[in-house]
Amino acid sequence: MASMTMIQAIRSALDVMLERDDNVVIFGQDVGFFGGVFRCTDGLQKKYGTSRVFDTPIAEGGIVGVAVGMAAYGLRPVAEIQFADYFYPAYDQLVSEAARVRYRSAGDFTAPITVRMPCGGGIYGGQTHSQSPEALLTHVCGLRTVMPSNPYDAKGLLIASIECDDPVIFLEPKRIYNGPFDGHHDKPVVPWTGVPQSEVPDGHYTVPLESAAIFRPGTALTVLTYGTMVWVAEAAVRETGIDAEIIDLRSLWPMDLDTVVDSVTKTGRCVIVHEATRTSGFGAELTALVQEHCFFHLEAPIERVTGWDTPYPHAQEWAYFPGPERVGAALRRVMETA
Amino acid sequence: MSQCSPLKLHVPEPTGRPGRETDFSYLNLSPAGAVRRPAIDTPPLATVDVADALVRVLDDDGHAVGPWDPKADPQLLVAGLRAMLKTRSFDARMVVAQRQKKISFYMQSLGEEAICIGQVLALEPDDMCFPTYRQQGILIARGYGLVDMMCQLLSNDRDPVKGRQMPVMYSSRRHGFFSVSGNLGTQYVQAVGWAMASAIKGDTRIASAWIGDGATAEADFHSALTFASVYRAPVILNIVNNQWAISSFQGIAGGEAATFAAHGVGNGIASLRVDGNDFLAVLATSRWAAERARCGFGPTLIEWVTYRGGAHSTSDDPSKYRPADDWQRFPLGDPVARLKLHLLATGALTDDQCTRMQQEVDEEVVAAQKEAESYGSLASGHVHDASTMFDDVYRDVPAHLVRQRAQQQA
Numbered sequence: 001m002a003s004m005t006m007i008q009a010i011r012s013a014l015d016v017m018l019e020r021d022d023n024v025v026i027f028g029q030d031v032g033f034f035g036g037v038f039r040c041t042d043g044l045q046k047k048y049g050t051s052r053v054f055d056t057p058i059a060e061g062g063i064v065g066v067a068v069g070m071a072a073y074g075l076r077p078v079a080e081i082q083f084a085d086y087f088y089p090a091y092d093q094l095v096s097e098a099a100r101v102r103y104r105s106a107g108d109f110t111a112p113i114t115v116r117m118p119c120g121g122g123i124y125g126g127q128t129h130s131q132s133p134e135a136l137l138t139h140v141c142g143l144r145t146v147m148p149s150n151p152y153d154a155k156g157l158l159i160a161s162i163e164c165d166d167p168v169i170f171l172e173p174k175r176i177y178n179g180p181f182d183g184h185h186d187k188p189v190v191p192w193t194g195v196p197q198s199e200v201p202d203g204h205y206t207v208p209l210e211s212a213a214i215f216r217p218g219t220a221l222t223v224l225t226y227g228t229m230v231w232v233a234e235a236a237v238r239e240t241g242i243d244a245e246i247i248d249l250r251s252l253w254p255m256d257l258d259t260v261v262d263s264v265t266k267t268g269r270c271v272i273v274h275e276a277t278r279t280s281g282f283g284a285e286l287t288a289l290v291q292e293h294c295f296f297h298l299e300a301p302i303e304r305v306t307g308w309d310t311p312y313p314h315a316q317e318w319a320y321f322p323g324p325e326r327v328g329a330a331l332r333r334v335m336e337t338a
Numbered sequence: 339m340s341q342c343s344p345l346k347l348h349v350p351e352p353t354g355r356p357g358r359e360t361d362f363s364y365l366n367l368s369p370a371g372a373v374r375r376p377a378i379d380t381p382p383l384a385t386v387d388v389a390d391a392l393v394r395v396l397d398d399d400g401h402a403v404g405p406w407d408p409k410a411d412p413q414l415l416v417a418g419l420r421a422m423l424k425t426r427s428f429d430a431r432m433v434v435a436q437r438q439k440k441i442s443f444y445m446q447s448l449g450e451e452a453i454c455i456g457q458v459l460a461l462e463p464d465d466m467c468f469p470t471y472r473q474q475g476i477l478i479a480r481g482y483g484l485v486d487m488m489c490q491l492l493s494n495d496r497d498p499v500k501g502r503q504m505p506v507m508y509s510s511r512r513h514g515f516f517s518v519s520g521n522l523g524t525q526y527v528q529a530v531g532w533a534m535a536s537a538i539k540g541d542t543r544i545a546s547a548w549i550g551d552g553a554t555a556e557a558d559f560h561s562a563l564t565f566a567s568v569y570r571a572p573v574i575l576n577i578v579n580n581q582w583a584i585s586s587f588q589g590i591a592g593g594e595a596a597t598f599a600a601h602g603v604g605n606g607i608a609s610l611r612v613d614g615n616d617f618l619a620v621l622a623t624s625r626w627a628a629e630r631a632r633c634g635f636g637p638t639l640i641e642w643v644t645y646r647g648g649a650h651s652t653s654d655d656p657s658k659y660r661p662a663d664d665w666q667r668f669p670l671g672d673p674v675a676r677l678k679l680h681l682l683a684t685g686a687l688t689d690d691q692c693t694r695m696q697q698e699v700d701e702e703v704v705a706a707q708k709e710a711e712s713y714g715s716l717a718s719g720h721v722h723d724a725s726t727m728f729d730d731v732y733r734d735v736p737a738h739l740v741r742q743r744a745q746q747q748a
Contacts, residue, residue: 025538051538057568062527062561069468069531069545072516075538077531089557096521097528103730105509105517106500110733142731165733210736254736 004200005192006177009151010040010116013158014078016204018048021076024162026053028063028080028116037082038118038177064090067113068097077113078162084117084171085131098167099142112165114158119147120228120275121307121321122175122185126314132227132276132307137169138253138285144209145252147171149230150180150197153250156207164209173227181228182235183323212256214263218245221269221334224260224286226252229273229322236327242335244271252282260286261293268299269334273327278306300337303330350589354661362669364594365643366390370397370616371404378626379635382567382608389599389609392643395618400679408622412686418459418617419677419687421479422451424699426674428474428484429648431703432491436652440715441491443505447472449615449647449665450580452673455479456620457546457576460628467546468516468529470553471506472578480513484703488710493721496713500722502730523549523556526575530566533573533631544572544631552583552591554598563605563639570636574627575602577639578614580646585659602639614642615673618680643670 004012017024026041032055035042045053056063060081067077081087087094098111121130137145144166148154154172161168175181179190180197192198215230220243223233230248237244245263249255264270270290272283283304290302305322313320354360368391376385395402402409429446436444447454454473458480461467467476477487489496491505499509499517509517516532519525529547536543549559554577566573577598581588592598602609608630612623620642627638645668649656661667681687687695714720728735728743735743 025535057561057564059557059561059564061557062565065524065527065558065561066531066534066565069528069533070535070538071531072528073466073532073535073539075535092521093524093527093558096519097524101517102733104499104502104507104519105511106498106502107730108499108509108511109517144732254732254738257737 001199001201003193003198004151005198006148006151006154006172007038007040009155009200010158010172011042011044012200012202013155014041014044015047017078017159017162018044018052020204023075024078025070025075026078026080027056029056029058029082031055031080036080038174041080060086060090061093064093064098064115067115068093068101068111071111071113072109076162079113079115081115081117083129084119084133085128087117087133091136094143094167094169095140099140103142110165111167114161114168114170116170116172118174119171120173120175121312121317122181122228124314124317127311130312132274134171134252134276135280135282138282142167144168144254145171146209146250147173147227147252148250149173149176149215149227149248150195151192151200152197153207153213155200156205157209157250159204160206160209163206171227175228176231180231183232183321184235185318207250209251210254210256212250212259213248214245214259215248216244216246218243219267220244221271221331222247222263222267223271223273224249225273226250227275229275232322232324233273233327235324236331239324240328240331242331244331257289257293260290264290264294265297268297270298270302271305271327271330271334272302273305273322275307275322277309278304279309281306300334303334305330350587350594352587352589352660354664356657356659356661358661360661360664360667362667365669366392367669368392368394370394373404373406375405375626378630378633380608382603382606385608385610386603389603389611390597392611392613393619393623394613394616395622396616396676396680400676400683402618402680406619406622408618408625410618410621412681412684414459415617415677415681416686418455418621419674419681420695420699421455421475422674422677423696424703425451425455425475425478427699427703428478428487431707433648433652435491435707439717440711441505442493442716443652444491445471445506445651446648447474449672450578450644451475452617452620452677453576453578453614453642453644454548456617457574457624460621460624461546462543464514465544465546465628466514466516466529466532467548468525468532469518469548470525470550471518472550473548474506474508477508477510477513477515480515482510482513482515484706485710488706489713492710492714493716494714495720495722497722500726501716522553523558527558527562527565530562530571530573533571534565534569537569537572542632544574544628546574546576548576548578550583551577551579551581551588551593551598552586554601555591563602563607566637567606570634572631572634573637574624574631575607575637575639577641578644579641580644582646582650582656582660584650584654597641599639599641607637607639609639609641611641611643613670614644615670615676617673617677645670
């Protein structure tokens with residue numbers, strides 16, 4: 001067992017699957033010889049050859065479209081979209097094709113593809129390198145949307161995604177590629193080394209889809225979150241001293257509702273945290289689900305802490321990012337309600 | 339000081355409209371037998387002339403002439419004629435069935451039958467087709483059951499796709515027929531992906547992609563050409579230029595300034611422009627493209643010049659936007675009549691045999707319709723149970739759909 005960054009863990013998952021299954025192929029912009037702009041596929045082309053790991057033209061719709069065709073042939077393609085902000089040209093192929101071909105053909109054709117996309121901000125990427133478009137994906141029936149928060153889960157979830165017979169969108173929060181960022185951007189960068197979740201086995205293992213993790217057990221309230229914001233929520237809990245239970249959803253949709261309902265039923269209070277814009281964001285769905293399933297156990301209104309409903313700004317990044325202060329303030333407000 | 343007059347937006351307009359005959363000189367036809375046949379391994383840019391001309395084999399008397407004469411086995415041509423007649427008979431009956439409200443919607447392929455049927459006869463049975471909604475001829479030529487097709491159209495409880503799709507959106511992996519999408523052009527780039535997969539696996543199978551002139555404007559078309567060219571994918575990229583995309587003529591899709599085949603050459607793909615109503619030209623050029631793909635020389639784009647003989651769909655009324663007699667005046671004629679003339683001229687068939695073949699296919703279609711209708715229809719309520727709508731969204735039914743199914747069934 002070695003300590004790995006998210007990048008190393010993702011690369012290890014891809015390596016394991018290329019080794020185990022001849023039908024796994026990896027492609028995307030710059031993923032071949034160069035190994036990806038974030039280095040997630042570094043060395044894989046050299047190890048497995050150009051017909052298993054290769055560069056593509058800059059055409060996201062084409063990348064996902066050929067993945068659907070390869071899946072119809074019988075392959076298990078793993079496509080990389082260089083930034084989630086660039087996936088929109090592929091939306092038709094994801095929504096109308098990958099997500100629906102099993103349904104519309106009554107199982108005659110399927111699309112077991114995995115589409116990896118780095119997402120989220122915190123890197124001064126401005127409005128074209130910072131978005132968290134998960135709600136545009138969780139809204140689509142037939143897709144699975146996954147977002148890990150640490151190296152161990154990243155590898156296990158990515159292997160589970162590649163092995164899954166449904167199309168999976170695998171969102172990688174780029175700010176935590178190299179360390180567990182807690183939102184304190186003015187403090188020194190923390191590496192993954194020494195963080196328990198960075199201990200990653202070399203070989204094959206999975207973290208099951210549709211299973212949430214209780215990241216931090218607690219009794220006072222429930223925080224529902226995922227990705228980078230798991231670490232931000234933990235910082236807010238630490239700084240406020242509120243004994244919150246933090247649930248890392250991991251699989252956004254379909255999701256592990258039981259773990260959520262059990263927790264909110266126990267605590268009676270719920271704060272939902274995500275980096276994406278607020279209106280019609282995934283937090284709205286979580287709010288509705290908690291209201292539908294836990295209403296009579298709630299002792300306070302559900303709060304959402306999210307990015308503002310603006311494009312992700314460049315120079316005002318930290319005013320936009322829902323950091324530990326904003327999360328902490330929400331935790332206090334929810335606790336102050338009688 | 340510029341001498342230019344003020345700018346004016348150019349919006350292409352067809353030469354013919356209701357009450358005004360079409361001037362078909364824009365088709366720029368070549369005489370039968372006049373266009374050269376390049377070598378199988380010809381470089382893409384060397385096909386620029388054949389992407390601009392029109393490959394034709396059958397002359398006006400039904401004789402096969404020139405370098406593209408496929409010298410086909412007469413029995414293969416007879417089989418092609420039978421599949422075309424069956425497709426046309428099937429279409430005619432289904433248009434009537436829609437008018438009788440037995441089915442909710444239909445799309446016929448009148449006038450375009452030679453293209454996909456001729457190509458299928460040039461392919462191996464396990465080559466994979468990614469069709470549009472107007473290539474039902476592929477299924478018929480590959481022997482998919484007429485009853486199964488009709489059950490799909492009737493949306494009844496024997497519909498192989500369980501009532502999930504509008505009529506004509508067939509799917510049959512076993513017959514190398516990818517699930518038809520209603521979103522235009524998506525299948526084109528998927529076909530390239532399938533072909534890339536075949537090459538990745540060291541297979542010998544090739545893909546056949548289909549699109550209409552209108553949908554070539556979609557981004558997926560252009561991505562398909564880029565990927566096919568870059569990876570030298572073993573795929574035939576078919577463009578059925580039937581002159582009309584619902585009410586907009588092919589100039590609106592970009593066919594005025596250049597042929598559709600020329601799009602291929604510019605992308606580094608060997609390209610041919612072919613008389614799509616000439617069954618022998620379809621067979622010969624499809625064989626050329628299939629051999630080129632299978633030998634590793636890469637993709638071929640073929641523009642098939644034809645005419646949409648019927649309405650776009652049963653929801654469309656073409657008399658509102660094109661001359662009523664346009665198809666009768668279309669200079670490339672009717673593909674069925676032209677192949678029949680050839681088979682009669684060469685003695686491969688007699689008039690009596692033609693008449694008998696027509697009767698046989700009509701009887702087969704009528705019998706299939708009788709059987710399919712006996713299984714009920716959407717109109718009669720004989721559809722797959724509502725609870726099945728929750729299946730196949732995912733491989734396994736997730737918890738939220740288990741709950742929703744229970745709510746729906748309550």
